[in-house]
Amino acid sequence: MSAAPPAQGAQGVQGTVAPGFAQVRAAFERALARHPEPVGAQLAVRHHGRVVVDLWAPDTTADTVTGLFSVAKGVAHLVGALAVQDGAVDLARPVAHYWPAFAAEGKGAVTVGTLWSHGAGLVAVPQGFGVDELADDAALAELLAGQRPWWRPGDGYGYHALVVGALVAEVVRRATGATLAELYAERVREPFGVDLHLGLPEADRARLAPVTRAAGAPGPRRAPVPLAEATLMELAFNQHAAEPTDVVGLASDPRVHAGGPSSSGAFGTARGVAALYAAAISGSGSRPALLAASTAAGLATPRQAGRDVVTGEPDHFGAGFERIASRFAAAPAGAFGHSGAAGALGFADPGSGIAYGYARSLFGAGGGAAPENGLLVAAVTRAAAQADEDAATMPR
Template sequence: MSKIHGTVSEGFEEVRAEFAAVADGEAGLGAQLAVCLNGRRVVDLWTGDGVSGDSLHALYSSAKGAAHLVAALLVQDGTLKLEAAVASYWPEFAAEGKGELTLRVLLAHRAGLIGVEGGFTAAELADDRLLAARLAGQRPYWQPGSGYGYHAFVIGALIGEVVRRATGQSLQQVYDERVRAPYGLDFYLGLPEALEPRYVEVQPLRPDERAMAEAHAPAPDSLMGIAFNLNATPPTDLAAFANTRTVRALGPASSGSVGNARGLAGMYAAAISEIDGRPPLLEPGTLAEFTRPHSTGPDLVTGERDHFLLGFEAQAVRYPELGADAFGHSGAVGAQSFADPRSGIAYAYTRRRFSFGGGGGAPENRRLVASVVRAANRA
C-alpha cells in the first residue's frame, strides 16, 4: 500500500481514503491534494517518493487560472473594460482585421489566435512578450466571435500584453503583488531561483502510455496541432518544456506556473472566501460576470463541450456535483484546481508524472472531487 502523508479535518476522512485508493491504483504516483472550505484548509495530503507537501510541481495551464483572476481584478477596479477593443490598449493588435475585437471576446477564447504558421520557438513559448509580439500581426484561424477554441499556449500572453499596456506592469507582477504575496501562496508565475531546490522534475508518460498517446496525436496542421504547437519543428515536448529553468523563471501565463496544491487551493480560496479578515478577492458582481457561460457547443480545438465561462474552465461540466458557477483550470500533467462558490470549496490536485488521458485534469479527479463534495456537504 502507498504511504499517505498529511492531515484531514474531522469529517474528511473519506477524502484521505479515496486519495490512498488513487495512490494504490498507480504505482509510483507522486501527488498532492489540498482543499479549503470557506477559507479554511481541511485537506492537506501527499504521496510518492521525493514528494512532500512543500514540493513545487510544474502546473502548466493552472497558470491560466491566475491570469484570468488578474483580469477579473482589473475589470473589477475599472482598469480594464470588457467591451473595449483590445487594440485600444495595444494598437499593434489591430493588424489583420482585429481592430474591433473586444477584451471579452479575447478572454472567452473566441479570438481565433491559437498559434502561428510553423509554430513557436522554445524561446518564444517561454516569454510572453515574445509570444505577444508574434501574435499581434497574426490573422485569426476563424472569424473572431464566431466560435471558440482553447488558446492553449497563448491566452496568458495575449491577456498579459493588455495588462502591461494598461498598467505598466506585467501580468506576473500584478499577480504577485495583488494575489500571491499578500496570501503567502506557494503558486508562482515566475519561480524565484532560491526556491529551485523545492522543484521536483516532471516525469513523462510511461513508454506504453506514450506510444498510445502518439498513436492518437492530432495532425500538426489541425487546429489542435496548431494550438499545442505541434506544427513547430520539433514539436513541443511538454516535460522538457517545464523542466527548463528559463520557463520556470519567466512563468509564461498560459503554461509556466509552478507550485503546490496548498498554494493553488489557497488562490481559489482567496478568490471566493474571507481569509484572515480579508474579504474575498472577487466581489459578487465580478464573480457573476466571470462565471457566466460565454460559449456553448464544442470547442473548435479540443472538442470539449461547453468548455469555458469567461476565461476560466467550466467545472460543473466535468464534475456535476459542483455548482454551475464553479470555475478553475486544469494543467497538462493532470493537475486540477477550482473554486465552487456554492459550497465554498477550493480544490487543488497536483501530479508529478503525466497522466494518460489527463486533458482537463487526470481521471482520478472525478472520484476525488466527488469525495470532497460529499464530505463538505456533511460538514
C-alpha cells in the first residue's frame, strides 16, 4: 500500500491508508471521538485484494486479538458456501439426507437452506445450555437434532444466535467427513494467512485484549427467565438456562478458547477479518478467490423475506450470512458478512471488491455491529467507488 508512514492522528489513530482513502481515516477519527470512553478499535479494508486501510486506535495495536463473537458465523457460512460450491452439500435437500437424526419432531422436510438461513426454529432447548455445551459444536448439534422447533419451519426465520454455527458445522461434517474447523484451517486460514481463529490458540493468548462493558451496558442476568415467560429473544440468547448466558463472559472463558464454537467463538484482528472476506471474493497473490462469482453473487439474496422473529430486523439474512445493507444503508446491496457482539463487523461485496473488517473490545448496550460502522462503511464505499471510477478513466 502506497501511503505515508504510520503516524498518530489527533484522536490517537495510527496506521496507514492508500491514496484516495483519506476520508476513511477521517471517519475513523470521528467515530472514535464520539465515544465518551476510550475504545480499542481496529479497521482494515482491502479493495480488489489490495490493502487500502489499516488503522487502529487508541488503546490497542494492529496485532491485538480480541473476542469477535458472532464473526465466527461468517467463517462457518464461508466454509458452508464452499461445501455447496464443491457439490458436497445441496441447499435444496432435506437436512435429514445428511443427518438422519435431524428428522425427529417433524423436521424431516426442513432443507439445508432453511436451516442455514435461520428458518428451522431451533434457537434453544427447554432446559437451556451450559457453557460446556455452548463451547462444543458437536454437543449442541446432538441436543438440537431431537428438539421440536419453536415455530413451524418455513413460516418465518429468527436469529439462531448461539447455535447456527453448530448446525452448519454438523451438516458440513456429515457431508464431507471433515470438521468445519479442519476445513477452515486447510482451505482458508492457513493458505491465505488469515489472523482469525475459531477459538483462541495458546500461542495467541498474550495478544488477547479482554472485552469490557461500556458504561450503561447491561450486566449479566442473575436469575433465569422462566421458560413459560421467555421471549424468543431470551430463548435464543439462553436467558432461561439455570445460569443465563453472559455473552461478554464467553470471550474470556477457557472452554470457549479451547472449543472454538462456530457461532460465538471467533478471535482475531480486523486485519484477519478483512483477509477472510478478501480471500472469499478476490483471492491473494497467486491464489484465486475462494468463491466463484456466481456463488458470491447470491449470498446476500434473502432466502426468506420479512422480519426476523427473534431480533425484529427486516430482511436480515441471505444464504446464512447477514445482509449488510439491511442494517447499514450505505453498504452495497450485494454485501454479505457477519457482525459480532462487541461491535465487530466483517463483510465482502463482490461488486465493488470491498473486504471490510472492524474489531473493538468494548461491548455496548445493543450488541451486534457497533453504530460507528455506519459512518465507516459509508466512507469506505465512497472511497472504493471513486477509486474504481479513477481506474476506469486512466489511460491504458
